[in-house]
Amino acid sequence: MIEVSHCDLRYNQAKSQVKVYDNFNLKIEQGESLVLIGPSGCGKSTLLYLLSGLMPPTGGEIQIWGEPVKGTRQKTAFILQEYGLFPWLNVEQNVSLGLRVRHMTKGKYKLLVEDMIQKMGLGEVKHNFPSQLSGGQRQRVALARALTLQPDLLLMDEPLSALDALTRERLQTLLLEIWQEQKLTTVLVTHSIEEAVFLGSRILVLLDGRPTQVVGEILNPLVGQRGYRQTEEFFQKTSYVRSLLERGGLDESAK
Ligand code: ADP
Ligand code: MG
Numbered sequence: 127m128i129e130v131s132h133c134d135l136r137y138n139q140a141k142s143q144v145k146v147y148d149n150f151n152l153k154i155e156q157g158e159s160l161v162l163i164g165p166s167g168c169g170k171s172t173l174l175y176l177l178s179g180l181m182p183p184t185g186g187e188i189q190i191w192g193e194p195v196k197g198t199r200q201k202t203a204f205i206l207q208e209y210g211l212f213p214w215l216n217v218e219q220n221v222s223l224g225l226r227v228r229h230m231t232k233g234k235y236k237l238l239v240e241d242m243i244q245k246m247g248l249g250e251v252k253h254n255f256p257s258q259l260s261g262g263q264r265q266r267v268a269l270a271r272a273l274t275l276q277p278d279l280l281l282m283d284e285p286l287s288a289l290d291a292l293t294r295e296r297l298q299t300l301l302l303e304i305w306q307e308q309k310l311t312t313v314l315v316t317h318s319i320e321e322a323v324f325l326g327s328r329i330l331v332l333l334d335g336r337p338t339q340v341v342g343e344i345l346n347p348l349v350g351q352r353g354y355r356q357t358e359e360f361f362q363k364t365s366y367v368r369s370l371l372e373r374g375g376l377d378e379s380a381k
């Protein structure tokens with residue numbers, strides 16, 4: 127579905143250039159839940175910006191369904207770390223915003239929005255403003271808004287990192303359900319090893335190397351299975367990801 131081919135990305139800084147990606151290649155299949163994990167500054171957000179079309183690569187090309195990405199596209203939803211909610215709009219208005227921007231009439235979007243609000247468990251707070259919501263509720267509003275647009279690609283930049291542990295686990299389960307039900311293709315950035323293994327059907331471990339290096343790629347076929355968190359396999363995968371992050375990648379013989 128997605129093909130990143132020979133992409134370069136350089137940022138201009140005060141007196142120099144930072145080479146974040148150099149001849150970077152990546153394929154993402156439809157229905158994958160790809161997780162990017164790595165230390166701060168290694169280029170995770172940059173990769174999401176490239177995939178979203180918000181930022182063009184300085185070299186190379188990205189294609190989605192065979193079409194070169196030129197600017198943002200309707201079917202790509204992007205959830206930023208700070209939720210991106212408008213403080214002066216209530217929950218209902220925030221959720222319907224994307225549809226209104228696309229000139230859908232109220233008669234058409236009202237049911238869609240109400241459905242999504244119920245599904246995300248936001249019924250009781252639908253007239254509240256973002257400042258009157260908990261972090262978990264805000265994140266669910268952001269998700270609801272993204273999903274009403276029926277995206278085929280959902281990009282999320284550390285969506286759960288500001289939440290307390292229990293809320294975070296609940297929302298992880300919600301994300302997993304959404305991914306499984308809708309067969310969405312998702313790319314999620316996280317700092318949490320457990321979250322990566324709980325949510326990723328494939329996990330890319332990135333390290334900051336100027337340019338960014340992919341030091342590990344882990345297939346995680348049991349993702350989404352009931353009780354996965356408690357299994358030996360889950361434990362092994364998290365240990366492996368941890369070892370890659372700690373040692374900056376294993377050499378071939380150690381795998
Ligand atoms: P991550 O999301 O993994 O923390 P980023 O993709 O945000 O990393 O950043 C990768 C590198 O690029 C970092 O070293 C960062 O300082 C640099 N960088 C990011 N955005 C800019 C920018 N707009 N201008 C200059 N340098 C940037
Ligand atoms: Mg980032």
